[in-house]
Structure formats: structure tokens, C-alpha cells
Amino acid sequence: MKSQKFAVIGLGSFGFSLATKLEDLGAEVLAIDRSERIIQEISNSVSAAVAFDCTDENMLEAHGLANMDLVIVAIGEDFGSNVLVTKILKDMGLKVHSRATSNREARILKAVGADFIYTPEQTQGVTEARRLTLQGVESYLPLSGGIVFAHVEVKEAMVGRMLRDLDIRKIFGLNIAYIGRMTEDGRKYRIPRPDDVFRKDDHIFIMGTQDDIKRYLQS
Numbered sequence: 333m334k335s336q337k338f339a340v341i342g343l344g345s346f347g348f349s350l351a352t353k354l355e356d357l358g359a360e361v362l363a364i365d366r367s368e369r370i371i372q373e374i375s376n377s378v379s380a381a382v383a384f385d386c387t388d389e390n391m392l393e394a395h396g397l398a399n400m401d402l403v404i405v406a407i408g409e410d411f412g413s414n415v416l417v418t419k420i421l422k423d424m425g426l427k428v429h430s431r432a433t434s435n436r437e438a439r440i441l442k443a444v445g446a447d448f449i450y451t452p453e454q455t456q457g458v459t460e461a462r463r464l465t466l467q468g469v470e471s472y473l474p475l476s477g478g479i480v481f482a483h484v485e486v487k488e489a490m491v492g493r494m495l496r497d498l499d500i501r502k503i504f505g506l507n508i509a510y511i512g513r514m515t516e517d518g519r520k521y522r523i524p525r526p527d528d529v530f531r532k533d534d535h536i537f538i539m540g541t542q543d544d545i546k547r548y549l550q551s
Contacts, residue, residue: 337359337402338354338360338361339397340354340363341364341386341403341404341406342364342406342431343363343365346406347365347407348373350404350406351363351377355378355379359464361378361379362400363382364381386413387420392420392421397426402427402429403421405429408433411433414437414441418430419445428446428447429446430448431450432451480540480541480542481539484536486533486534487548487551491532495524495528496526496527505541508538510522510536511535511537512537513533514533521537
């Protein structure tokens with residue numbers, strides 16, 4: 333399976349941990365920061381690391397940003413640069429996640445086109461890295477003992493079939509903890525029953541190891 337390609341711009345504590353964990357999880361990571369010292373520290377932990385002024389559009393293009401599946405702008409010390417880089421990358425047609433430290437900053441980043449906005453104070457880099465590498469996961473919560481609690485959509489092959497007939501636990505090693513189904517009052521979540529027949533717009537919360545969840549998502 334082809335590795336995902338990420339660029340992480342801004343290597344503070346959040347960006348640094350995010351970049352290294354993404355690489356640990358099998359992604360190809362380009363780490364970017366203005367600091368030569370930080371680039372030296374991370375260079376052995378990611379596929380590529382380079383120091384330059386990330387507000388320079390020509391430099392961004394020259395270092396292959398256009399080939400990335402996703403770029404994370406994690407600049408923390410200079411919000412103006414964060415906004416400018418996000419805008420440049422969106423104008424390049426890229427998918428961009430950006431860092432905000434307040435609701436006001438989040439609104440500004442949304443206005444310039446950021447696809448997703450998070451605050452490192454609420455989302456640890458390691459957790460975010462796991463979520464990004466598990467494509468198809470709406471939300472993700474690591475539990476003790478290597479178990480993951482993940483919110484995913486029902487797979488097409490499950491639609492129209494009963495839970496008891498799918499044998500999810502035997503095939504993937506997963507347990508379905510909750511099922512979410514649309515009603516007139518919005519989506520309602522409950523513990524699934526063996527005779528539940530899955531619908532196309534159902535959401536489910538599954539529990540298992542990260543490898544088990546990856547196999548489910550890739551099946």
C-alpha cells in the first residue's frame with residue numbers, strides 16, 4: 333500500500349511530536365522549520381527535513397509541497413505567518429490543516445480556507461498523527477493496553493446485513509460498541525443488537541488494536 337505523504341510546517345512541541353509520530357506510523361514526512369537547530373534534531377526521525385522561510389511560495393513549490401497528501405501548518409509563535417502559509421497552500425490546491433490557539437484565530441484560518449483546525453492544547457501531536465494515518469476515521473481515542481476507540485462510517489459491504497451475520501469480531505478482532513442512526517431528531521447512538529441491519533448512513537464506534545482497525549478500513 334502506498335505511503336501517505338505529509339508535510340509539517342512549524343516544529344514546536346506539537347509539530348515535532350506530530351511529525352515524528354506520523355513517520356513512526358509508516359507515513360513519509362517532510363518536516364519544515366526556520367530553525368536549523370530544530371531541523372538537525374528531527375532529521376534522523378523523518379523522511380526529509382529542511383530549514384527555510386515557509387512564507388516564500390517559490391520555496392514551498394521547490395520542495396515538493398504540491399505532491400503532499402496533506403500539509404499541517406503548526407506555526408505557533410507567529411500567527412500572521414500561519415495565516416499566510418495556509419492561504420498560499422490553499423491557493424496551490426492543497427489540503428491543509430492549521431493550528432489555532434483561540435476561537436478568533438480559528439475563524440481567521442477558516443476564512444482563508446483551512447480544511448481542518450485544531451488547538452494543540454486540546455489535541456496532542458501523537459494522537460493527531462494516529463487519527464491522520466487511519467483514513468476513514470471520524471474521531472479516535474487511544475485507550476489503555478493498546479486498544480483504540482474509533483468512530484467510523486459503515487462499510488458498503490455491511491449495508492443490508494445483520495450484525496450477527498458479519499462476524500466482525502472473528503474476522504477483524506473488533507467489537508462494535510455503539511451504532512449511530514439518523515432519526516427525525518438527529519443521529520441517535522445506542523448499543524447494537526445482533527439483529528440490527530446496517531444502513532448506508534449508519535455510523536459505528538469500534539474497539540480494537542490500531543492494526544485491527546487498519547485492516548477493517550482497508551478491507
